[in-house]
Amino acid sequence: MYVSPDLNKGKSLTIAVTGLNANDNPGPGLAVIRALRAGFGEGLRIIGLAYETLEPAIYLRDQVDKTYRLPYPTAGTGALKIRLQQIQDIERIDVLIPNFDAELYNFIKIEQALLQMGIHTFLPSHQQLAQRDKVNLSEFGKKHQFNVPADEVVFTASEIDQVAHKFGFPLMVKGKFYEAYTTLNIADAYKAFHKLQARWGLPIILQKFIKGTEINIAGLGDGKGNAISVIPMRKLYITEKGKAWAGITIEDEKLISLAKDFVKATEWRGGFELEIMMDDNGSLYIMEVNPRFPAWVYLTAAAGQNQPKALVDLALGNPVEEMKDYKSGKMFIRYAWDNIVDVEEFQKLSAFGEL
Structure with a gap:
């Protein structure tokens, strides 16, 4: 029987993370990794799982210990399971955190197979994934009495x-x-x-179109209708693609209650993000529900509620209590910088599928 690692007894924890892209439409992977390193400190090994050879976080050696390429989601669950078993034979991964919408269906489908390998996850169900889908969001809002455009x-x-x-x-x-x-x-x-x-x-x-103030909420549900963590963030700077390039944590009970109502209605399991528009009358509209952590999730750790760390604890069956206090007025400001690497590293990942 697989035994969960105990960091207090010196056993290292190995966590695999996808979503390593960090362009103008960044994936959540690097932010998740930074939060995990802040939460667990020493004794943590991060395995990057990438689809493309130019996902920037691959080459950040202080953040990612080793990277393996995965087959694209279109290859299906069979190919994914075989590849993860190959990686598991080498790395002994304890927890895997997928961070792309498009890959979640496959990961959910092989969740039990991963557990048999010794890989823990904490993911929503296919039903939960479907009901918050953009094509179903309007009907979801009507069913649960949420404002949806x-x-x-x-x-x-x-x-x-x-x-x-x-x-x-x-x-x-x-x-x-x-x-x-x-x-x-x-x-x-x-x-x-x-x-x-x-x-x-x-x-x-x-x-x-709803005119108003754009607000995002990062949250974590325990799968039983309880919100472990809720952090609202107001966008301060928005890119042409509508992504927050700067934001600030805010304190608003209406926003926190909305996120808790979402978790209660869906019994959400895992990380999520609510994209909210607050109109001039103060009404809250759910624009989108993203079924994973947002790219700004490191802000939750900085504000006092480390959501990625809490998800790992949930995945391993460790007790996790609801986090209520956080610091409002914490800002993030994203930036771009040039990371210099040797072409040999790129070629090695391209040729052998690992770095």
Whole structure:
């Protein structure tokens, strides 16, 4: 029978993390790793799991101890399971934290197989994953009495005119996995549709625009209807892709209650992010529900609630109590810098699938 590691007795903990990209649309992986290192300190080994050879965190040797390439999610669960067994035979991974929406379905499907290998996870169910999907979000809001902007799911560009006439402009055009554009006219809407279709496939979601203040909430559910941690963050600087490049933790009981209501309604298991719009009247609209930690999750650790560390404890069956206190006014400001590496490292990962 597999025994969970006990850091107090000197046994090192090995955690595998995906989502190592860190471009202008960053994955959560590096932020998760930084939070884990802050939470566990010495005796922690981080295994990076990458899909592309140019995911920047691969080459940050002070953060990632070793990296292995994974087959793309489209290869299916069989290929993923075989590859993870190969890695597990070498690394003896204790906990695995997936950080991409598109890979979660496969990881959830092999969750029990991973546990038999000795790899613990703490993931939502397929049902939970589906009900918060962008294409189902409007219906989800009606069912649980959450404010969700009206939307239409479209499969052809010819449907845009009718929806635009119904909702007016500005109009939100969203990809089924990632990215969203605020369009101001029909030409912009068509352009955004084709761009998102080429990148993420169909369908595309057309959503009514809500004017207000953008707020994100990072949370962690225990799978039994309880919110272990909730941290609201107001965006201070937003990129062209709508991503927060700077933000600040805020204290607002309405936001915390909304996140707790979401966890209670779904019995959410694992990390999540609520993308919220607060209109001029103070009403809160759920724009999206992301089924994993956000790229700014390191801010939760800095504010006093280390969500990635708590998730690892939940995955290992360790007792975790609800975290209530955090410091408001904590800011993050993202930045870009050039990390210099030798081409031999890139070639080794490309040729052998590990670095």
